[in-house]
Amino acid sequence: MSEIERREDRTPGRRGPWAYSSAPEGREIVRLQDRYDLFVGGRFIEPKSGRYFETINPATEETLAQVAEAGEEDVDLAVRAAREAWEERWRDLPGKERAKYLYRIARALQERSREFAVLETMNNGKPIKESRDVDVPLAAAHFFYYAGWADKIEYAFPGRTPRPLGVAAQITPWNFPLLMCAWKLAPALATGNTAVLKPASTTPLTAFLLAEVIEQAELPPGVVNVIPGPGGRTGEWLARHPDVAKIAFTGSTEIGKILRRSVAGTGKRLTLELGGKAANIVFEDAPLDQAIEGIVNGIFFNQGEVCCAGSRLFVQESVFEVVLDKLKARLDTLRVGDPLDKNTDVGAINSRDQLEKITELVQSGIEEGAEIYQPDCPLPERGFWFRPTLFTNVSQSHRIAREEIFGPVLSILTFRTPEEAVEKANNTPYGLSAGIWTEKGSRILWMAERMKAGVVWANTFNRFDPSSPFGGYKESGFGREGGRHGLEPYLDLDGSGR
Template sequence: PAETTPLSALFFADICRQAGLPKGVVNIVTGDGSTGSALVAHPGIDKVAFTGSTEVGKAIARTVAGTDKKLTLELGGKAANIVFDDAPIDQAVEGIVNGIFFNQGHVCCAGSRLLVQESVQDELLDALKRRMATLRVGDPLDKNTDIGAINSAEQLARITELADAGEAEGAERWSPACELPGSGYWFAPTLFTGVTQAHRIAREEVFGPVLSVLTFRTPEEAVAKANNTPYGLSAGIWTEKGSRMLWMASKLRAGVIWSNTFNKFDPTSPFGGYKESGFGREGGRHGLEAYLNV
């Protein structure tokens, strides 16, 4: 588990104990990066599966290169949520909010880039701002909370730096009026408009509740902008036209593509990325293959 969040994994270990799994079937080792490095490099390890940052994923790939260890990597993302002018606006707004603000944006496949067709930009943004104004920021253990605490002081500093860079580079920043708790690490849900593909907030993974809005006129332009990223983990398409959805899905370089929804998963379907979002798949038959010797 990540060094900043070991307790949830240890809680899972206790669930395994309560379920009656024999000792040794599931082993959880906590520690920082050096602990992970020792596990990856150990000669007794046959298979490594890593979910985390692209930087660490590259280091793991270098470590196992030249060995017979199998490797799957699920790394960073900068997913595009693409909204066409015929999309159901209210449904799209819910998908956008779920895509970027779920789990405070601490999601590899978060829909952190909103690509909206120019003709419906104003209508969509008005509806999105109204919805963002209803989001509740607070105790993540409260079932009424929409956006909880940021993972760590280090991650909060990273989010703050990129948000400040967005303003400095000319994008327009907006957040709803919300009262943040007095203690802990918090960041209000944030929306940037007037974003170009050159902005850092459009290129770098923020891993926080920050949404960058870009516009497009044609499906071809939407594809070009969506694919203009080193990542390729997920994408969303919002349209009533089935033919357009299928055409877009065939052009987008993303491992998982949703149509008129976002962040919906089926354990029988493979999940994974292209490019710097990793390789290999989790879930379904494809996810089992990396654990088999045949």
């Protein structure tokens, strides 16, 4: 990275462009193990499957560790450990004591935040400034927030006697590995369920560090179990296991559909947080410079590997030129490269598969006649990289305007009136999020009423908070995570046992 950035050094004439020296976050804080075993029943154990798979750093393609793959027998062991922990320890532990365990986890995440951030960046490819400033603090905040609910659940459901469901199967994605573990575990544990967590295959390492934290926080064995493996096998076995009462899945709509079919008729409770193709709508009276930041954050945050990314930009025609000019100029200042460099804005794509998918969709955009713009930034030779990309001349029918790309690719469309913006924005099978940029408060609320999306951001984008529910309409899934509403999917409110 330093070579890339140091285009020109301090010249004798003192007139050269300023180059930031590389500012890499040290890796020493992370103690990588050669091998990570399953975390089942409070212990790290070798998998009965006998199989291990490799996990890499997508920015360098170096192998970071071998990770145990949970086979069917391992899944069964984990679910049984969770069931036993639920029946014997966790279910009947008073809420105020469960709370204290969650507070301990939150504190440990805060104490070891740098270690978590560096490891997350190494395994995922996201810029360290994001793992440091977003992923890890938010993960800690989630535990903190739900710790506070553990002994107050009766206040969330007046007139009901909420009871936990049992074992929750939690299947998390690779884009926010640790944060998604927190989104899943914190409400599950707070409400008195135990968990079997299957982290994404390409990014299991912070889940293991979290397991270590959980062990050190002295949670009763089996309350949390971590069993990596491919979604098609491990995830499927887990979801189908008869002792699993509840499944929480975050991932693609495609897999969400498969998962739902596979548990159809079992009566298992399900929450799905799936794909998106969010509209980010800029009106002519918007605070334009902040809107530019919001657009950039909306699509290039985490390399655009965000289910709620603002991947369709709708600009009111009267400000299209000025927005486009500003946006291009802003793109030219994005620093793409070494994710561990504290000044990096856009890191590595998480996997070769994902890079190929992005490349293919971008190619389709070019072939369908859209106009592409990419800044002329140098990319490292090794690792998986994709330049921040804008498309103009996009129409609603283009694949890049319809399909989730899950990469740093923005399709720009225009509109003339608020009605048209609503119509176009909602014209998608997805409905996870939307953005609205205008100085006019009444228009924000008018637009928000009409957006078929679970989260609407006004004059901001990609904001998350543990107290704020998150989840989708339509094919973006159902159920909410976060906030008071995030408790409900983990509770039996009517005494039916489900």
